[in-house]
Amino acid sequence: MVGMSAVGIGVGTATTTTVAATYPLLLSSSSMLGVGLRATTSAGCARPCFASFGRNTLIGGLALTGHRGFASLPEGAQEVGKLVSSATEKMGLGDNQFAAGGFQLALIGGILAGIRVLGSYAIEYFKKKIIVTAEFDSRDESYSWILNWLSDHPYSKKATHFSVSTTIARGAQKINGEGGDSAIAATYFLPAPGLHFFWYRNRLLWLHRERARPAGSTVATSGSAVENITISTIGRSRDLIQSLILEAQRKFIDRDQSRTVIFQADQYGAWRRTKSRPKRPLDTIVMDPKLKNYIVEDAKEFFASESWYAERGLPFRRGLLLYGSPGTGKTSFIHALAGELGLNIYVVNLSSKNLTDDTLSELVSDTPSRCLLLIEDVDAAFVQRESQDAAKGITFSGLLNSVDGVSAQEGRILCMTTNHLERLDEALIRPGRVDVRAKFGKASQLQAKELFIKFYPHVSGTRVDSSVSKEPNNNKRLSAPSNLSETTNYLDNGNSTVSSMTSPAENAINSLSAAQTEALATQFAKVIPDQMFSIAQLQGFLMGYKKSPELAVKHAEKFVRQAGSAEVSGTAKVEYDEETTGKASEKQFYWEDDEEKQGFREEKERERKASLK
Numbered sequence: 001m002v003g004m005s006a007v008g009i010g011v012g013t014a015t016t017t018t019v020a021a022t023y024p025l026l027l028s029s030s031s032m033l034g035v036g037l038r039a040t041t042s043a044g045c046a047r048p049c050f051a052s053f054g055r056n057t058l059i060g061g062l063a064l065t066g067h068r069g070f071a072s073l074p075e076g077a078q079e080v081g082k083l084v085s086s087a088t089e090k091m092g093l094g095d096n097q098f099a100a101g102g103f104q105l106a107l108i109g110g111i112l113a114g115i116r117v118l119g120s121y122a123i124e125y126f127k128k129k130i131i132v133t134a135e136f137d138s139r140d141e142s143y144s145w146i147l148n149w150l151s152d153h154p155y156s157k158k159a160t161h162f163s164v165s166t167t168i169a170r171g172a173q174k175i176n177g178e179g180g181d182s183a184i185a186a187t188y189f190l191p192a193p194g195l196h197f198f199w200y201r202n203r204l205l206w207l208h209r210e211r212a213r214p215a216g217s218t219v220a221t222s223g224s225a226v227e228n229i230t231i232s233t234i235g236r237s238r239d240l241i242q243s244l245i246l247e248a249q250r251k252f253i254d255r256d257q258s259r260t261v262i263f264q265a266d267q268y269g270a271w272r273r274t275k276s277r278p279k280r281p282l283d284t285i286v287m288d289p290k291l292k293n294y295i296v297e298d299a300k301e302f303f304a305s306e307s308w309y310a311e312r313g314l315p316f317r318r319g320l321l322l323y324g325s326p327g328t329g330k331t332s333f334i335h336a337l338a339g340e341l342g343l344n345i346y347v348v349n350l351s352s353k354n355l356t357d358d359t360l361s362e363l364v365s366d367t368p369s370r371c372l373l374l375i376e377d378v379d380a381a382f383v384q385r386e387s388q389d390a391a392k393g394i395t396f397s398g399l400l401n402s403v404d405g406v407s408a409q410e411g412r413i414l415c416m417t418t419n420h421l422e423r424l425d426e427a428l429i430r431p432g433r434v435d436v437r438a439k440f441g442k443a444s445q446l447q448a449k450e451l452f453i454k455f456y457p458h459v460s461g462t463r464v465d466s467s468v469s470k471e472p473n474n475n476k477r478l479s480a481p482s483n484l485s486e487t488t489n490y491l492d493n494g495n496s497t498v499s500s501m502t503s504p505a506e507n508a509i510n511s512l513s514a515a516q517t518e519a520l521a522t523q524f525a526k527v528i529p530d531q532m533f534s535i536a537q538l539q540g541f542l543m544g545y546k547k548s549p550e551l552a553v554k555h556a557e558k559f560v561r562q563a564g565s566a567e568v569s570g571t572a573k574v575e576y577d578e579e580t581t582g583k584a585s586e587k588q589f590y591w592e593d594d595e596e597k598q599g600f601r602e603e604k605e606r607e608r609k610a611s612l613k
């Protein structure tokens with residue numbers, strides 16, 4: 001079988017069997033041009049032979065009988081036959097039976113194809129006139145709205161052909177196990193691929209869900225398969241389906257009310273929702289309360305003063321630069337700020353090889369008008385690039401143009417973070433691009449105390465896990481980790497290791513009074529030198545004693561001592577700013593290579609085990 005535009009070539013022979021086998025091939029191909037040799041079978045034999053080939057029989061019959069008369073064919077077909085026959089005569093092919101047959105078939109094929117094409121256009125036209133259809137593609141966010149909406153629709157709960165999914169959008173997991181059991185993965189029941197009919201506002205709608213196979217694959221894999229949903233109804237007005245879409249969108253947004261959604265650029269340079277997290281309360285961030293308050297109020301005021309900016313012809317944009325050592329809470333604060341302001345975060349990774357000046361500019365202009373645009377480690381992209389392929393990725397001027405060029409989106413706050421303020425070009429952080437600069441320093445003793453109290457919150461005489469410890473992966477690997485955070489990260493990464501190293505008594509949930517907790521926090525803070533550790537390091541240490549604040553206090557001194565002895569051990573390098581404080585400087589600890597890291601971990605673990613004996 002050949003396609004619509006192909007040329008069909010049929011070869012008829014003297015036997016009726018071959019004619020029957022050949023003509024369907026030729027004629028059902030819808031070819032615009034059919035070339036064939038006319039069968040030289042007897043007229044009497046032709047009709048029974050074609051009987052089993054449906055409508056091709058008629059065409060075959062026309063071709064065969066066109067030269068001899070059409071008495072035995074239906075009236076309409078006779079007319080077409082006569083037309084074909086007279087065209088053949090006019091072409092002067094009447095005497096050559098083979099050429100005439102071929103020409104007739106070509107003509108008939110053309111007419112048939114034309115009728116088909118016109119027919120399908122007509123059907124499409126009438127479909128559009130009486131059926132309203134909306135289409136959703138899994139590469140677009142609206143697809144998640146529809147899946148979310150469908151998962152709650154009564155039809156999905158009773159459909160006998162349904163699919164089960166644990167997620168309806170990347171990063172949009174259901175927030176339960178039903179019954180609140182977070183250990184049970186949440187599930188969505190959705191109409192399976194295929195055709196489904198359901199009711200919406202007393203009108204019948206039908207839904208077609210289709211899963212496209214990735215090119216070159218015979219199996220539709222969920223990872224790469226593109227899905228497509230169409231929802232249709234009879235009528236000429238789009239109102240019903242539009243209101244369904246709006247309802248689905250609202251529902252989806254509502255369910256994100258208590259969450260911060262994070263978007264990242266995909267390989268095509270378009271924003272893609274990657275995850276959503278419960279909003280992080282601002283009071284989980286340990287930092288100078290004045291600074292915290294200043295930034296939050298500044299952001300609120302910014303969003304409330306659009307007309308003020310417009311009246312003065314100023315671009316309605318705000319820039320925030322957070323700088324300081326790794327693990328001091330810059331990223332965490334931005335998440336908390338987004339939660340406080342009810343904004344989503346759009347993250348740009350400047351080191352991405354897929355990012356060019358053009359895609360960055362497009363991404364920035366595609367951000368919604370109220371959001372936080374986050375560029376982390378803004379210094380890193382250009383430093384790395386110098387040593388790699390300078391032709392790849394974005395340029396510095398491309399970055400400048402994107403963040404405040406003419407096409408840059410208005411109404412957003414650009415947040416940049418860096419561990420190295422001194423490496424940033426003045427042009428990038430000049431007023432107008434960066435309006436607020438905030439330094440995130442190492443923990444003061446006061447902050448160490450605050451962290452301790454937050455880490456061991458106290459509810460009705462029973463200790464509960466802090467919000468920090470509810471996020472098991474929040475103890476993310478630092479880009480320049482210290483010896484100590486490495487040790488505790490290591491312990492924290494394997495819960496079994498932690499519990500095997502702590503006695504049942506240590507795991508018992510204590511019920512200290514608030515005053516007792518505060519007293520322990522004060523003891524802890526006294527031991528922790530001012531501005532020596534980042535909050536992440538202290539948090540990493542406390543993670544080793546999740547349920548035992550007393551033990552945390554007991555081991556704190558050793559923790560500090562070990563930090564100081566890291567250089568002596570020769571396994572980690574520590575840069576000291578001896579002249580001034582004798583404490584680790586901003587540059588903090590760094591490791592030579594992985595082997596050193598591993599060796600150090602093992603040594604620390606041995607020491608730790610020995611101390612617990």
Ligand SMILES: Nc1ncnc2c1ncn2[C@@H]1O[C@H](COP(=O)(O)OP(=O)(O)OP(=O)(O)O)[C@@H](O)[C@H]1O
Nearest residue numbers: 284285286326327328329330331332474475535536
């Ligand atoms: N000031 C803080 N208050 C509360 N938690 C903090 C603070 N600083 C760090 N943490 C905790 O330490 C971890 C790392 O913090 P975060 O990623 O925010 O640091 P950062 O300054 O952005 O680090 P980097 O510069 O390496 O990206 C998180 O789990 C976070 O909860």
